[in-house]
Amino acid sequence: MTFMQYHAILFFLSCLMSLYFYFSFKSRRSSLPTNWPIVGMTPSMSWHFHCIHDYTANLLKQNGGTFMYKGPSFANADILFTSDPDNYNYISSTNFHNYPKGPEFREIFDILGDGIFNCDSELWELHRKTTISLFKDDEFLKLVEKTMWNNVEKKLIPVLEYMSEQGSRFDLENIFQRLTFDGIMNLLLDHDPKTLAVELPHHKLEGAIAKGEETLFDRHLLPKYCWKFLKLLNTGKEKHLSKSFKLSDEVFYKFIYEKQEKGTKANDVKKEQVEDQSLLTGFMREYKDQTGSSGNFEKFIKDTLFNLLIAGRDTTSSALTFFFYLLAKNPVAENKIREEIHVQSGIKEGEKWKPFGTKELEKLAYLHGALCEALRLFPPVPINHKAPLEADTLPSGHRVNPGTKICLHSYAMGRMETIWGQDCLEFKPERWLSKPGGLKHIPSYKFTAFHAGPRTCLGKKMSLIQMKFVASTIVYNYQVELMMGGLPITPQASVILQTKHGLMFMIPQIHQYLFPLEQPFAQMSSSSSAALFCTRCLPFNKFKSYQVLLSCTYTKRESGVAGVSSGGSRITDSWNDH
Template identity: 55%
Template sequence: MCFTYSTRWYLSNIWWKSSSAPTNWPLVGMLPGLIQNTHRVHEFVTDALVESKGTFEFHGPVLANLNMLLTSDPANIHHILSKNFSNYPKGVEFRKIFDMIGNGIFNVDYELWEMHRKTTMSLMNHPKFQTMLERNMWSIIENGLWPILDGFAEQGTLFDLQDIFQRFTFDAITKLLLDHDPKSLSIGLPHVPCENAFNDSLDAFMYRHFLPESCWKLQKWLRIGKEKKLIQAWEAIDQFIYPCISRKQEELMHTSRAKDEEFIFLNAYIRMYNQWKDGDLGTLQTFLRDTFLSLLFAGRDTTSAALTWFFWLLAKNPSVEKRIREEIQQQLNLKEGENLKFFEIEEARKLVYLHGALCETLRLFPSVAIEHKLPLEFDLLPSGHRVSPNTRVVLSFYTMGRMESIWGKDCLEFKPERWISERGGIKHEPSFKFPAFNAGPRTCIGKEMAFIQMKIVAATIIYNYYIKLEDQIILPNSSVIIQMKNGLKVRVFKRVPLMSN
């Protein structure tokens, strides 16, 4: 399966490619090179890492505490995320950068993290969770996605598919966790005040990774640039999330026990708070806000970003799309001329080739493109590099999908077959080679849920509609979650259902 010329061009050149690592200037170090490349930070990091065979020492300005060790070496990833996990907590620096998330799961370590993880996992493994997930998904597809796509198809409207996916995942995760449907995916695509807030804050978090702390703190104090947007985003998100929590709490106080048991998310976290309230968690409201905000971040943009890249790659590779359509027809037993209306989570598991195509998308465009760690103690990495407690270690998952040493000479090609085993199932790749869902004890809790969501949405769109790309230049943004900077402009057409051969 081959990439079209333009896709290959994009992946190997991405509109401007520097051929050398940044210059290390006296006093300011490599900061000028980084600033010059902030609009293409993932490619800048990738150029440096590919050239230095997977590990690169970035020197920041003197006294700015911005020295970094960038790595995309699977042995280092394995060491940091799994083997020597206890030496690489999220730590104080991480909390400073992601201050908006407070005491949510992404920001905390040790016992509080364990409690968060245990609680969230037990809820996601609850027998009612899958039913709730399935019901919510189909309700949003039926009442939001289909009417909108049908309307666009009838009128030949040009629209942003990324925006549609962001609205879809936002409604889905909010309904699932907070039992509130913001209905952002409705006819007319209403403005939802906190919608841009998520993207603006992710942008600002990314800048904080690479700017000296004093710079972004000054911007924050002056209320300018990305920091101004972050302050506004923070306010918008709070204005959305606090009322959702209060409404649910109010409802729980006046509800019968049976109804109370139906909505378990909030209750479980209230119980957790009561166990922990001596541990400086702020008020119950703040703690619930932090908890749910982390989960909204986890579930919204990661999944919508992956879906957007997937549909772009598919449009460039029509033979992959054809194979997925045939698989859907065969595995879901669709009759001649029948549209795809509804299928269960269990049936989604049969769509192996589609699963492979989604893995392949995440290999090339891992939604969480980078992670950063600060070692507690001196350490020697498998690559031979030494890190001290002051060294920021930046793990570039984005680069890993582009390294011949990891994926072979065809690493820049979109090949779902890479993921299909000889026996026809999904080929297992170790998470330190494919860390799109992280690796080790902090592996993503929502992986299974994300695949279910992506497969259901992807299958229903692929089978019932044809997506045509508008001519456009695709640029990834420079954010922690890698999305398309200017969205994905498309038109949609209704398909004539497949006839069997």
């Protein structure tokens, strides 16, 4: 090496070190990640990708609720993150028409096609009008209630009884995903895939959806050219998304073509539609009335149904998962819910458990507050994507140009002291209750689990009813025990909030008044509709091999007072805030 070469190398290294110390010093003076030349803030985001929701939530907290993430300078990947309620209200309501999903969103979520979550303007108006019409139909609402009851009585209860009898640890998140998948497929296609059974059978579409959702989240942060190149090669996570795409086409087109063929052969189409109240039949009828059958009608229907599948399966299962996670960490709240159910149900000693109807569920104010509190802390859709059509200035003072990617951060909003007070990280159902025992109204631009403005979730009421129905059944009849064994509970980087490792539970029984037993566990199959009768309490010695003290919560009710007769230890794994 010559003398000149040696000095050139030293000079180059000195420049690199100077740049490093300059940007490091600049970063220390700011709460934002270091904005490096060329690559921007990508290194910091990549380093914290395993806890991206908490990481960005902390950045928002430190920067007044809004900050600009600078992506690589060559990739047009800058993102404005905001958890400011005024910004949220302005974007989702006040100036709604200037903030559509935008073409980049449609590119990222290409798997959703022309469904309601992926379109704007006239097409979105058509979807919204049609969906509202079907959701308000009395016959459809009866079908929803019937489907919920059947799935709980003939599927969920037998599976939970089996797990309880066996003393097994099981993934409650997986159970809820199967429950909601079976339910939404029934409503959409009048088809029961039977994924929720004792054997926990595999279903190719149900298993592929979660993998695909992880890929969609990656697309938000990766430069467009990067994920498009991976898509072209059909490799990595893009391969999983492609598989989900093909499976959804295969499943939905099959039912669409069968429905068309059946409708063609039927002499009385109206009679056929009365007998079949599925959303597939309803959408086919409504869209033909409004648009005719010209164009790619089958694809349009498929996109519509797949969008509703994602909404019906994932958001409800996510909400229920984190609801029971929080209950397992807050036994006082769990007992208050159980007492409220006992008082409102009027069930007496020796009587069989009678699930609530929709009207009775509305009386469970504390349960409603607990569910809203879980949705506040763990919104199923942690971020929403927007892009302005015209240049604008947000209420926070931030200037946005046409096409600027904006992420409305619902996950962070539930953790902002400026919105919820210093106890914002605490699980307090009382936060939602007014003094006379009613419910407080929280503006949708502060409590954003169901979004806000014209794009507010159309299935909000239906989703809450389903969650209350499932939650009341489980809480009253079982004691939920979190059994993670020291494994950290962290969120998966996905467009739907899910856990990375699942949530392992055991559920000792409380009451003996579920449903009459007609066959033993050993004889049960996935097609069995027999419900089970539980014993008073599972003996403690069944669980000795697990070396865990379980709560025995059977309570005699002769005195009319509900309570926990004896308590045990609780696993206190905490959510990693990083």
